[in-house]
Amino acid sequence: MRGETAAQMIRRLREGKGWSQARLARETCRAAGVSPDALGRQEIYRYEKGIRTPRDWLSFLAAALEVPVTELERAAATKADEAAPASVTDFLPEGDPLAPLQVRQGRRIGAGTVQDVQRRVHGLRLADDVIAGGDLLKPALRELRSAVRLYREGSHSEETGRALLVAIGELAQIAGWIASDAGEHEQAEKIYRLGISAAHQAEDRTLVGNLLGSLAYQRTNTGDVRGGLIMARTALEEAGEDAPPRARALYLDRVAWAHTKAGEAQEAMRALGEAGETLTKHAGEDEPGYLYWVDRGELEVMEARVYTELHRPLRAVPLLRDVLGRYDATHARELALYLSWLAVALADANEPEEAAATAERVLTLSADVASERTAERSRVVLARLEEYRDVPEVWHLLNRAA
Incomplete structure (x- = not known):
């Protein structure tokens, strides 16, 4: 069983207590018996992002978080590429771009409006089959902005709101893919993270896996192989065993590719084998429309690559x-x-x-x-x-x- 890094452990324990980063900073200072402003929220942020290691504050953090200091020391000694897949929350945007406005003055959004958005999402997917990213990026971004505005400004039932979040997540996946194809990798990452946030709020684990897997694929192909591998593993874990077979096969393919780029042939071949075996379980079950293109031929292409x-x-x-x-x-x-x-x-x-x-x-x-x-x-x-x-x-x- 792979362990956690100190960054992952600190964040997990803090969130388990329902504390903000500022609260953890104050509690750590209290444990150390020093002024409350001796350690700031920004420093906790750096610890949780892995930018810095707590070292001098480690024992006081352990006391504040009520965990044996040996566990935190062990986590601090774990490298990021040796760690267990991070929680999907590690990949969400810093802010909340999907937070509804305090006063909603927009029109009432019903199921018909959401279906219109879903049809446009599928239209973009089909267009992406024959039109490249440089020609399709502007229309994709317009659609995404329009859908986010509907969610934030319109009024809707809880069920409709969830369906709209799913549509936003699916739209972000294809828009992120289009942006990546156009070479706009930084913009693609922001779009993917927006989609992950929407899918996470909608509690659609399969969609979270698809978005995170797409981001993992971009990271792997743009030089961050270890980061891409951690994301690809997390995408597979987030989707879970109950995800449709074609979804798990796709996410396993991305794990295989990340291992390949890392020069880990045995692990790559193992993931490819699992992907092929998983795909054989596909038998017309209910599944998201975005999996329409995943078939034996696509897996053979990845195998050949x-x-x-x-x-x-x-x-x-x-x-x-x-x-x-x-x-x-x-x-x-x-x-x-x-x-x-x-x-x-x-x-x-x-x-x-x-x-x-x-x-x-x-x-x-x-x-x-x-x-x-x-x-x-x-x-x-x-x-x-x-x-x-x-x-x-x-x-x-x-x-x-x-």
């Missing part, structure tokens, strides 16, 4: 060729991304001519797609082919790209 990243092209190439042979050509961005993995796997298999031909398709498909994902993958493919610059097909491709 893992094999490619781990330099196992003999396994990656057949899988990718099989999936690409039946892939919808209208989904240009995904087709370009999947072909990019095939190009790298072919280069690893010492097939530079085929790799160059595949890379040519990647560049052609990516040319008119406003996606930072495809742009980054194109750069990765070209860098991988530099090793084969003396091969005529590769030479011509690299010169044209330059």
